[in-house]
Amino acid sequence: MQHSVLQCNTGEALLAELIAVPSVNPRESALPAETPLAEFVADYCRHLGMTARLDEVTDGRCNVVATLPGRRTDECVLLETHLDTVETEGMTVAPFTAQVRDGRLYGRGACDAKGPLAAFLSALARIAASGHPPERTVVLVGAIDEEHRYQGVTHLLAREAGGSAAHEGGSRIGPRPVGAVVGEPTSLCLVVAHKGVMRCRIAATGPGGHSSLPQGRVNPVETLAEVVGYLRDEVAPRLAARHEPLVGAPTLVVTQISGGSGPNVLPERCEVTIDRRTVGGEEPEQVWRALKDELEGRFSGPVEVAEPHVVDYALPAQDDGAAADFTARVGRALAAHGLDPVGVGVGHGTDASKICRTGIPSVVFGPGSMTEAHTPGEFLDLAQLEAATDVLTTLLADGTAGAAREDRG
Ligand SMILES: [Zn+2]
Structure with a gap:
């Protein structure tokens, strides 16, 4: 084996090993990019006495699912994070050779999301070493493709729909989760709520022709200028007026524009891409349909709002009984280590929204700052890795938390 799980007796050493196994999302290429990391995680978990298996999603790309039996085995706490990272082009630090300076560990994925993965694994290592089984079975999932098309979490949950694993082959998770902590x-x-997103393209078209003869011809660049102005002056302010307590108002921005074929040719086509951030209760498909109905037919030239090419769901605040219980349990584990137990909302998406839609209460928690994610100098504050490991150990061990803490070291 290329990377040894035996060298990972601190969170820092473990994170360095996770970074040394590249897992850059292959986007549309058919490469098994995350599988070596899935194998490393499975090895690490087996070394702790857990069972672990790889679950192929597509093109040899595998999720890893590892299980630590608890005193109760009919229910589990799900720890889910993603194995893939974004690209490394333009990085100002070595992407796959971790460097530690001033309490920070640098490398691709240090905070997004190998830091949270290291916290999950370190907490499991402490509990396994304590000799006290966790209160409930713990299932760790490292999923592929969170940075692109969410294929890993979608595959994981395909048999969970409707709140029961009634499909042939049974649940890919195992015991029914009482809640999920998504590592980001x-x-x-x-984090108890976040926004979702709907992205689509809006195109205007015209007949084209010689640019010296524009009279009477629709110019799609001018049509889309009207559209962009309308989105900015009418649609975006209407969204901004909405109040959402945890995540703030939904937003709409134009993120890309292209059009025209030459400096002396009347354009035949102009296109913009919009990024519409949704809040809990907004279904991306309905948001798209309403925008299409509002825009098409309103402007001086033909406009078409294409089907969304990216859809991700919002994580709504979950305040029913079971979800409130689970969130409160996570909050107590945070409070036990001097951290703020009050749930907050964020603007970006995570796998938690997909997990929550199958009826599993879901929160997002992890070391590291989102402002460091995907950056050329990505790093993780190692003190946060230690603190996150403490919180997770307390959460999973529950009644034996004290023993688990005493026995480590
Ligand atoms: Zn992430």
């Missing part, structure tokens, strides 16, 4: 950098905050 949250600066040790308890």
Whole structure:
């Protein structure tokens, strides 16, 4: 084996090993990019006495699912994070050779999301070493493709729909989760809600022709200028007037524009891409349909709002009984280590929204700052890795938390 799990007796050493196994999302290429990391995680978990298996999603790309039996085995706490990272082009630090300076560990994925993965694994290592089984079974999932098309979490949950694993082959998770902690950098905050997103393209078209003869011809660049102005002056302010307590108002921005074929040719087509951030209760498909109905037919030239090419769901605040219980349990684990137990909302998406839609209460928690994610100098504050490991150990061990803490070291 290329990377040894035996060298990982601190969170820092473990994170360095996770970074040394590249897992850059291959986007549309058919490469098994995350599988070596899935194998490393499975090895690490087996070394702790857990069972672990790889679950192929597509093109040899595998999720890893590892289980630590608890005193109760009919229910589990799900720890889910993603194995993939974004690209490394333009990085100002070595992407796959971790460097530690001033309490920070640098490398691709240090905070998004190998830091949270290291916290999950370190907490499991402490509990396994304590000799006291966790209160409930713990299932750790490292999923592929969170940075692109969410194929890993979608595959994981395909048999969970409707709140029961009634499909042939049974649940891919195992015991029914009482709740999920999704590992992403949250600066040790308890994230209980986040926005979703709908992205689509809006195109205007015209007949084209010689640019010296524009009279009477629709110019799609001018049509889209009207559209962009309308989105900015009418649609965006209407969204901004909405109040959402945890995540703020939904937003709409134009993020890309292209059009025209030459300096002396009347354009035949102009296109913009919009990024519409949704809040809990907004379904992306309905948001798109309403925008299409509002825009098409309103302007001086033909406009078409294409089907969304990216859809992700919002994580709504979950305040029913079971979800409130689970969130409160995570909050108590944070409070036990001097951290703020009050749930907050963020603007970006995570796998938590997909997990929550199958009826599993879901929160997002992890070491590291989102402002460091995807950056050329990505790093993790190692003190946060230690703190996150403490919180997770307390959460999972529950009644045996004290023993688990005493026995480590
Ligand atoms: Zn992430």
